[in-house]
Amino acid sequence: MKLVSRAQWGARPWREPNGSIPYAGPRKGTKLHYLGTAYTFGPHNSCPVYVRKLQASHMDVEGWSDIGYSFVVCEHGYVFEGRGLVRRNSANGNVSLNEAHYAVAALLGASGSTHPTDVQLRGLRDAIDYCRADGPAGTEIKGHRDGYPTLCPGDVLYAWVRAGAPGPTPP
Numbered sequence: 362m363k364l365v366s367r368a369q370w371g372a373r374p375w376r377e378p379n380g381s382i383p384y385a386g387p388r389k390g391t392k393l394h395y396l397g398t399a400y401t402f403g404p405h406n407s408c409p410v411y412v413r414k415l416q417a418s419h420m421d422v423e424g425w426s427d428i429g430y431s432f433v434v435c436e437h438g439y440v441f442e443g444r445g446l447v448r449r450n451s452a453n454g455n456v457s458l459n460e461a462h463y464a465v466a467a468l469l470g471a472s473g474s475t476h477p478t479d480v481q482l483r484g485l486r487d488a489i490d491y492c493r494a495d496g497p498a499g500t501e502i503k504g505h506r507d508g509y510p511t512l513c514p515g516d517v518l519y520a521w522v523r524a525g526a527p528g529p530t531p532p
């Protein structure tokens with residue numbers, strides 16, 4: 362897995378004390394997200410910049426204590442560490458939903474670039490497997506829209522979720 366640590370993408374420190382709240386119990390699995398805004402794939406050096414923007418938006422506009430997602434996967438297949446495996450995410454809709462599943466987001470648009478790349482699917486699958494193995498998390502793979510009224514993670518990614526999040530066909 363091509364993991365990008367918080368230090369590597371230049372994350373801001375999370376706010377205390379809320380940013381440090383650990384999960385109270387085991388996770389049932391992982392929920393997938395997309396950006397829900399316009400997004401256009403670009404060169405990988407723009408990805409850390411975008412993840413920093415996302416964190417700033419979550420902290421300064423939403424008022425959250427950190428980037429909301431557990432992990433963020435760019436179109437080049439890199440897995441950016443958000444809240445990670447231990448700290449409870451704030452992306453699934455409410456505290457009980459956040460407790461139940463990790464939140465893994467794809468840098469994928471509601472318009473513009475709306476179809477994940479093969480390496481992005483590989484990275485999403487890597488993140489799901491990492492959450493299961495090291496979280497640990499159960500085997501559920503769901504979308505943000507499961508249990509919460511939202512279009513997220515978009516119809517294209519949701520179809521992949523419904524198919525069990527298969528990795529891309531090996532070469």
Ligand SMILES: [Zn+2]
Nearest residue numbers: 394395505513
């Ligand atoms: Zn979402």
Ligand SMILES: [Zn+2]
Nearest residue numbers: 405408435437
């Ligand atoms: Zn990238």
